[in-house]
Amino acid sequence: MRKILHIDMDAFYASVEQRDDPALRGKPVVVAWRGARSVVCAASYEARTFGVRSAMPAVRAERLCPQAVFVPPDFVRYKAVSRQVREIFLRHTDLVEPLSLDEAYLDVTAPKIASPSATATAQAIRAQIREETALTASAGVAPNKFLAKIASDWNKPDGLFVIKPAQVEAFLRPLPVSRIPGVGKVMEKKLAELGVATVGDLHAFAREELEARFGSFGARLHARARGVDERAVEPNQPVQSISAEDTFERDLLLHELEPAIVRIAEKAWQASRKTERIGHTVVLKLKTAQFRILTRSFTPEAPPATLQEFAAIALALRDRVDLDPSTRYRLVGVGLSGFREAEESAGQRELFSFETPAPAE
Structure with missing residues (x-):
């Protein structure tokens, strides 16, 4: 456990x-x-x-x-404080999985500092954060990541909430089904059509029925309704994606976006050079003036090797946007995903020649 x-x-x-x-x-x-x-x-x-x-x-x-x-x-200042907090975490366990500058999962099954319980460890961490940064943190203690994240929000701010293994079912059943990660408004409506409003309602459905209706997400719903989450805390997770984006001072038409795409592609490209892993998939993100978000992506046979190739693919992706020409856009983002270790990508440049693609959506 x-x-x-x-x-x-x-x-x-x-x-x-x-x-x-x-x-x-x-x-x-x-x-x-x-x-x-x-x-x-x-x-x-x-x-x-x-x-x-x-x-x-x-x-x-x-x-x-x-x-x-x-x-x-002032992100420089926020990152500095985040590093302070991370150092406190690492005194207690090496199994720290940051989610952002201000939150993380910790596996304290075998803590580095002797402690009578995970609850005591959480209390010690919160006290050290308060003493050393003059800030407060809330903590959730549970048998898995899914439950711990719900618990940390239970007594905010400056709170602590514990879900013991024997309490899991009683705790979960009354919760609205929207508390399950991935259940947004669309999925919540679909579940409501089945008479599902709470986690307890969802608990009544067999895994096979949920899978038949919602595919692999149905299996996850079945597990979460029972408080099951086998994901381990994974420190030092490799880079999966890198991107940059910008919101314009005024909304622009699609044909006006080229300078912005090139400029933002350069930002993302420079950021991607700070990791030894190689990104294979180019992603273009657009947000319309009505806040509709569109993404287009393309994975060439060989990963882009220069900024020019990267920007060229991003611009080609713009040409795959088929909204009305009068549509205006408030934001554009360009990114790389599908990162692999450098050795996995070695030799691809010799196998494939690069051509500006006609990417699919």
Whole structure:
């Protein structure tokens, strides 16, 4: 039986700003650049009471909370604090799987520092974070990652919640089925049509029936409804994708995007040079003025070897967008995915010659 923690820093970016500027404490702080094209990176708990949330347009946040204090993000500072927190995690276990700057899974089944329980380890970690960074973190303790992540959100902020193995079924059954990762509004509606509103409702369905309706995701639903999650905590996970994106000052037509695609491709390409792994698939992401998101991707026979090849594929992907020519776009992103070890890609340049593709969607 594993002992898994999910540690989640409370309103991380906003809390760092409030810590470093006492004048911001107790005030609704929104971490975002001002402007019609900006989105909220983080909101303090004071701002959240007005309905402000991460990823919403900054102009909407300003309407919801006119008295909010807007602070431009400082990711260099946030990364420095994240490294401090990571060092605290590593005192207790080498099995740390970061999910972002402000959250991580920890496997403390066999902790490096003797501890009477996983709960005691979580308490020690939270106390050290508070003492050394003057910030708070919430923690979930459970037998697996799925449950630990739910638990960490249960007593936020600055909280701790424990789900013991014997409590799993009783804890899960009353929860809305939307608490299962991957169950968004569309899937929630499909499940509602089957009379499924809670995890307990879902528990009544056989695995075969769920697989017949939802394929492999049906098998995952069946497992999660029973609190089963066999995923291990995986430290030092290899790079899977690298991308860059930008939101424009004004919405652009498709034929106007070439300079932006080339510029953003250069950012993504430079970032990809910092890893020894090789990306094989080029991805283009577009967001329309109506916030519809489109992606197009292409995997050439040999991975792009130069920025020019990378940008050429991204531009060819733009030509596969078939929306009305009058459609305007507010954001473009370019990325590489399908990363493999360098030796896996060796020799492909000799086997295949590169031509600018006519990529499929």
